[in-house]
Amino acid sequence: MTVKTKGRPRGFDADAALDRAIEVFWRHGYEGASLTDLTDAMGINRPSMYAAYGNKEELFRRAVARYAEHDMAYAREALARPTAYQVIESFLRANVEALTRADRPSGCLSIQGGLAGGSDHGEVARFLAESRLAGERALAARLARAVDEGDLPAGTDPAALARYVMTVSEGNAVHAAAGVDRASLHATVDIALRAVPGRP
Amino acid sequence: MTVKTKGRPRGFDADAALDRAIEVFWRHGYEGASLTDLTDAMGINRPSMYAAYGNKEELFRRAVARYAEHDMAYAREALARPTAYQVIESFLRANVEALTRADRPSGCLSIQGGLAGGSDHGEVARFLAESRLAGERALAARLARAVDEGDLPAGTDPAALARYVMTVSEGNAVHAAAGVDRASLHATVDIALRAVPGRP
DNA sequence: TCATTTCTGTATCGCTCGGTACGGAAAGAA
DNA sequence: TTCTTTCCGTACCGAGCGATACAGAAATGA
Known part of the structure; x- marks a missing residue:
């Protein structure tokens, strides 16, 4: 049109x-x-x-x-996986791929864009933080559903688990920005996944 | 003098x-x-x-x-702990405290200082990345010793484990900069430690 | 064709940036 | 006291910043 x-x-x-x-x-x-x-x-x-x-x-x-709409589409796709573990693994794996695409800068715009409040009074940093937090909330909601469904052990704190997953993803973004290669980031994910309940 | x-x-x-x-x-x-x-x-x-x-x-x-000498003294102290697990737990716990001190800005200078290459050609970002990597190498060396001593399971990759620990610490720094409170960061560490071998 | 509307390119605005020239002030040495 | 050395404060530099005024070019509608 x-x-x-x-x-x-x-x-x-x-x-x-x-x-x-x-x-x-x-x-x-x-x-x-x-x-x-x-x-x-x-x-x-x-x-x-x-x-x-x-x-x-x-x-x-x-x-x-x-x-967020294009380069992070993988996050929305990950949320659609059938089990919580698959959601998390899919997200972290696809995140590593996105952080190390040859045709894009290393790392993540949301992190590299600005963490500290620069000349403005932290306006941009707050905006980016809020947008990351929105993703974390979406993941927490998906994990809460998994707890309800019995997919995650009863007593699991979905918000805390979601925060952990985002923490790993942000840490990987920092590493990627520093030039760490894709295989090393996947090795980090290998270890990180050991902390996630419901591992096959 | x-x-x-x-x-x-x-x-x-x-x-x-x-x-x-x-x-x-x-x-x-x-x-x-x-x-x-x-x-x-x-x-x-x-x-x-x-x-x-x-x-x-x-x-x-x-x-x-x-x-690095003053605000990150806790990192050197953590390396002196007797077991690998204690080294890692001590580091991550003290890191959370340092990221959320009331008398200091939230987060970590090494991360907030600059991740992206700004007007210069990434000079400052590279310098900061290198200084973080130095810490990661020191931790890897300590963990390698733990493998030798049988403190960590044979076959454990000390560099990968060190990278994982630093990843969690950097992710927590990103969260702290966004205003996440101390208790939540400790909850993240609770989960992160589940991936570390040798848990008591 | 011609009036109207919107986009493009040049040239520039005021401002702030990192960095400095220079003269006077404050200390030790003699 | 006087000389020498170093530091402090004002006032300023050229460059680059984000943002714009304005005139000409390119499209539509009548």
Whole structure:
């Protein structure tokens, strides 16, 4: 459904440009990514960026949203697995793959984007933390269902287990950003899974 | 030993000033900490900072070195425990305490300082990654000794186990930076320890 | 064709960044 | 006291930052 509009049409693909912006933010973090870096990578000039996205922070939020939808689709797929153990294993394995894709920067945009409150008053860091927490809550809900179904031992704390899984995933992201290779991250997952109930 | 020198003596305590700088870098990251933030917190003005430390990056390296020596002393103490399990538990527990001290920023300077390569070409991120890796190697060496001593099961990969422990610690640092409380981080450690051989 | 609307490119804004030149102040040495 | 050395404070540098004003180009609708 292409909307008919008056005026000169945009000369670039906004989603494709957003994908380029994702990589720049991923590599350099929110603060470290300058508008020159961004617009050069996106193949547009500044006023076009401002017209299309508003400002740098809005561009970042849009980039993170697209990242969550595309690059983290594996997380939603993992939640659909039949057992809690499979959910967790599938998530951690796919996470390792995503952290070490050859065609993408190492690590995870949500972590590399910015952990500390930079020049702003932690606005961006809080936004990223909240988006990670949303994922943790989704996993906790799935694990709570597993407890109800008897798939996880009664007495298991689904929120704590979900937090543990996210902790491993974030730790792996930190390692990946430091250049640790895929096989080593999988070895970490091998060990991490020993702490998960319901291992086959 | 106070060295007698000619000329006007420095009007501030360089180590105390460094402690203030640590907090600023910790809260805002390397890039997010401006010279104005730093010198204001340190109670000195710019030329004094440049005379005493060289430049911003040198100040940061000195801050990280002091941080490693003081705020991470618990890591060296943990390595001295008699068994591998105690080493790991002691490290992860003390780490959680350090990540959530009321008189310090939440999280860990080594992580919050900067994960992504900012405006520089990843210089600072690489430096921090290398310093974390040094800690991981020290732990791996200690665990290798435990394997030799029969304290850990034969066939245990000490490097992989050390990497797992550091992964949990880094994941907890990410959570702490996001505001997760101390009890929750300890709950994560409870689960993480289940994957460690030699549990009492 | 021509008025209207929207996007593009240049050129620039005010501001903050990391870093410094320079003159005066404060100490020891003689 | 006077010389020498070092530190402190002001005031400033060029560069890069995020963000924009404005004029011309490119599309639609009448």
